[in-house]
Amino acid sequence: xxxxxxxxxxxxxxxxxxxxxxxxxxxxxxxxxxxxxxxxxxxxxxxxxxxxxxxxxxxxxxxxxxxxxxxxxxxxxxxxxxxxxxxxxxxxxxxxxxxxxxxxxxxxxxxxxxxxxxxxxxxxxxxxxxxxxxxxxxxxxxxxxxxxxxxxxxxxxxxxxxxxxxxxxxxxxxxxxxxxxxxxxxxxxxxxxx
Ligand SMILES: Cc1cc2nc3c(=O)[nH]c(=O)nc-3n(C[C@H](O)[C@H](O)[C@H](O)COP(=O)(O)O)c2cc1C
Numbered sequence: 001x002x003x004x005x006x007x008x009x010x011x012x013x014x015x016x017x018x019x020x021x022x023x024x025x026x027x028x029x030x031x032x033x034x035x036x037x038x039x040x041x042x043x044x045x046x047x048x049x050x051x052x053x054x055x056x057x058x059x060x061x062x063x064x065x066x067x068x069x070x071x072x073x074x075x076x077x078x079x080x081x082x083x084x085x086x087x088x089x090x091x092x093x094x095x096x097x098x099x100x101x102x103x104x105x106x107x108x109x110x111x112x113x114x115x116x117x118x119x120x121x122x123x124x125x126x127x128x129x130x131x132x133x134x135x136x137x138x139x140x141x142x143x144x145x146x147x148x149x150x151x152x153x154x155x156x157x158x159x160x161x162x163x164x165x166x167x168x169x170x171x172x173x174x175x176x177x178x179x180x181x182x183x184x185x186x187x188x189x190x191x192x193x194x
Contacts, residue, residue, distance in 0.1 A: 034160075081117075129158070
């Protein structure tokens with residue numbers, strides 16, 4: 001083998017080993033009604049890359065706040081899991097950021113559907129959340145129960161809107177800078193920054 005061929009082989013080998021493998025792929029699955037959780041999802045994507053995957057349902061929730069609160073409460077009571085509009089292709093992702101608002105101090109029913117329908121065994125799940133000031137409720141315990149064979153990293157949770165009081169998107173203008181910095185610190189802490 002000539003020196004040229006050996007050099008060429010070495011260069012190709014180096015390029016291939018630098019290319020991210022299929023199993024290194026990241027996605028950011030998120031549920032968002034008034035775009036606060038979406039804003040955080042986009043900040044995460046800006047820092048770590050990955051595919052943004054919004055949760056879309058076969059039957060969207062009502063626009064009216066009182067009506068959605070009532071429906072969610074009934075679904076939590078009955079254990080109804082709302083079906084997704086399309087089947088997601090998650091096999092290629094090894095790291096899944098999972099974003100959701102707090103609904104009724106619980107994990108929203110569509111996120112329960114997600115964890116029930118998709119097998120996340122062996123994957124790293126990174127939860128993030130927005131709420132109107134009351135925190136995560138029982139969400140994290142439910143995530144732990146529904147993905148017992150995943151590695152779950154530390155959650156990021158921050159105040160978003162207060163739809164009840166007519167405050168929809170709260171993560172905007174000056175608050176974007178603050179939240180971006182908190183997102184970056186969290187990503188650093190959990191070892192997700194390159
Ligand atoms: C049906 C429903 C129930 C909610 N329940 C709670 C709650 O229990 N605790 C809380 O802090 N916020 C609650 N919120 C407020 C949202 O968690 C908060 O506005 C969040 O930032 C919305 O995220 P989004 O803009 O991504 O939809 C609720 C909102 C809705 C629509």
